[in-house]
Amino acid sequence: MAEVDKPAVSQTENFSGKPRRRGCLGHCARFWWAYLIALAVIVVVVVPCVILVAVPKLAQQKVDEAQFEVDSIVVTNTKTQNLTMAINSVIRTDGSVHATIDAFQGVMYLEDIPSHTPFATLDFPQTTADAFQTVNVSQFLPITDVKALTVFNTWLLANESLRVTVSGDTHVHVRGISRAYPITFKKTLTLSGLNALNGLVVNQSSISLKPDAQGDNFFATVYVPNASPVTFELGNVSFHNYLFGQDIGTVYIDNVILKSGMNVYPLRANISQTPVVNALGQKDFCQGPNQGILPFVLSGKSVVNHGQSLPYFADALAAVNKSVSIDIGTPIKKLLGQSIPCSKNDTSS
Numbered sequence: 001m002a003e004v005d006k007p008a009v010s011q012t013e014n015f016s017g018k019p020r021r022r023g024c025l026g027h028c029a030r031f032w033w034a035y036l037i038a039l040a041v042i043v044v045v046v047v048p049c050v051i052l053v054a055v056p057k058l059a060q061q062k063v064d065e066a067q068f069e070v071d072s073i074v075v076t077n078t079k080t081q082n083l084t085m086a087i088n089s090v091i092r093t094d095g096s097v098h099a100t101i102d103a104f105q106g107v108m109y110l111e112d113i114p115s116h117t118p119f120a121t122l123d124f125p126q127t128t129a130d131a132f133q134t135v136n137v138s139q140f141l142p143i144t145d146v147k148a149l150t151v152f153n154t155w156l157l158a159n160e161s162l163r164v165t166v167s168g169d170t171h172v173h174v175r176g177i178s179r180a181y182p183i184t185f186k187k188t189l190t191l192s193g194l195n196a197l198n199g200l201v202v203n204q205s206s207i208s209l210k211p212d213a214q215g216d217n218f219f220a221t222v223y224v225p226n227a228s229p230v231t232f233e234l235g236n237v238s239f240h241n242y243l244f245g246q247d248i249g250t251v252y253i254d255n256v257i258l259k260s261g262m263n264v265y266p267l268r269a270n271i272s273q274t275p276v277v278n279a280l281g282q283k284d285f286c287q288g289p290n291q292g293i294l295p296f297v298l299s300g301k302s303v304v305n306h307g308q309s310l311p312y313f314a315d316a317l318a319a320v321n322k323s324v325s326i327d328i329g330t331p332i333k334k335l336l337g338q339s340i341p342c343s344k345n346d347t348s349s
């Protein structure tokens with residue numbers, strides 16, 4: 001919408017219309033009062049209109065039109081009450097206005113929850129209206145609203161995408177005008193979420209009859225996809241391990257830094273043997289295509305990073321039950337030299 005821009009420029013040019021005045025002589029002398037009124041109108045009405053209405057409107061419009069993209073968010077030094085958040089972002093404009101936007105405090109909230117309760121407040125640096133510029137922010141963040149942060153983490157974990165709004169009030173300085181204009185920087189971006197960890201795989205599993213020193217009797221490798229641009233320092237994560245709705249043990253993944261992309265970690269677990277052996281004897285799992293492959297469900301139990309419990313991650317992981325099929329038959333066969341036979345009195349259909 002450059003139309004607002006153009007009249008503003010042409011009016012300022014007319015205002016300094018010296019060449020015309022030189023050529024008018026008698027006409028000008030006689031109608032000097034008319035010129036004076038016209039000049040007064042320009043000075044009193046048009047210039048303030050441009051400076052007080054058109055420029056701020058244009059400035060706000062340019063800020064509204066600018067594109068704001070987040071390349072990455074990195075959450076580290078996670079503690080119970082605080083963390084460090086780094087955001088690398090890019091602002092794109094058409095580059096038509098030479099302006100500077102003051103540093104400001106911006107809140108971040110989920111656009112699709114009507115309360116718009118902020119889960120983070122970040123200090124954004126001064127920026128210019130250049131066509132392309134990177135804005136990298138890294139800062140210590142006290143957790144002022146753990147519930148809002150937990151809801152954000154839950155949405156990020158559960159959804160394929162989610163809309164996040166960054167909003168803050170600031171001032172813009174347009175080149176050549178000393179006045180600073182108040183504007184609102186408000187951008188809603190669509191972030192990719194972790195999509196309920198779709199594609200998570202547990203394989204290369206092994207079993208020991210006797211638990212090791214830590215009490216673990218199951219070991220495997222877990223492949224955790226993170227489709228979001230967010231990296232999290234989680235620390236030591238544990239999960240309830242359900243089999244047909246029964247809690248049969250605890251799964252541990254240690255020292256987790258969940259990066260954007262595919263993550264591979266060793267997994268260990270302390271699992272009751274009886275329900276597993278019974279399940280392997282059932283008709284569905286002692287034969288056929290799913291032989292030895294049991295449908296476990298993982299649900300977040302605790303997240304502890306260097307002794308600090310992180311409920312804003314643990315509660316998010318507890319809100320999502322993750323189904324994962326694990327091949328137990330292969331390591332059992334390796335261990336016992338044979339598969340678990342179908343039980344004779346299997347009552348499952």
Ligand SMILES: *[C@@H]1O[C@H](CO)[C@@H](O)[C@H](O)[C@H]1NC(C)=O
Pocket residue numbers: 079080081082308
């Ligand atoms: C961050 O939070 C932890 C508790 O979770 C606290 O011990 C520490 O002092 C806090 N750090 C700062 C700088 O406030």
Ligand SMILES: *[C@@H]1O[C@H](CO)[C@@H](O)[C@H](O)[C@H]1NC(C)=O
Pocket residue numbers: 088134135136
């Ligand atoms: C912001 O971070 C990106 C990615 O890490 C980097 O390429 C870029 O140089 C940084 N920009 C600034 C202004 O620090």
Ligand SMILES: *[C@@H]1O[C@H](CO)[C@@H](O)[C@H](O)[C@H]1NC(C)=O
Pocket residue numbers: 112154155158159161162
């Ligand atoms: C995102 O996930 C949350 C938690 O599962 C759910 O309540 C919400 O409806 C989802 N939002 C969108 C936009 O899909």
Ligand SMILES: *[C@@H]1O[C@H](CO)[C@@H](O)[C@H](O)[C@H]1NC(C)=O
Pocket residue numbers: 201203204223
């Ligand atoms: C385990 O799963 C990952 C991810 O799907 C795959 O890349 C890898 O080849 C698998 N390893 C084995 C031994 O099956």
Ligand SMILES: *[C@@H]1O[C@H](CO)[C@@H](O)[C@H](O)[C@H]1NC(C)=O
Pocket residue numbers: 211214215216248249250270271272273
């Ligand atoms: C986990 O390990 C402890 C200690 O070895 C043991 O007492 C407990 O029964 C185990 N739990 C399961 C579900 O196997």
Ligand SMILES: *[C@@H]1O[C@H](CO)[C@@H](O)[C@H](O)[C@H]1NC(C)=O
Pocket residue numbers: 242244245246297299318319320321
């Ligand atoms: C997850 O599954 C367990 C066992 O079936 C159940 O008790 C729990 O309520 C489920 N949690 C969610 C969030 O669905």
Ligand SMILES: *[C@@H]1O[C@H](CO)[C@@H](O)[C@H](O)[C@H]1NC(C)=O
Pocket residue numbers: 235236254255256304305306307
């Ligand atoms: C995870 O737990 C182990 C002990 O089981 C501990 O040595 C390690 O420091 C913990 N890691 C983190 C990040 O808290």
Ligand SMILES: *[C@@H]1O[C@H](CO)[C@@H](O)[C@H](O)[C@H]1NC(C)=O
Pocket residue numbers: 278281343345
């Ligand atoms: C089969 O039935 C017997 C007795 O009826 C019982 O003791 C046993 O636990 C059952 N086995 C399985 C795998 O359910």
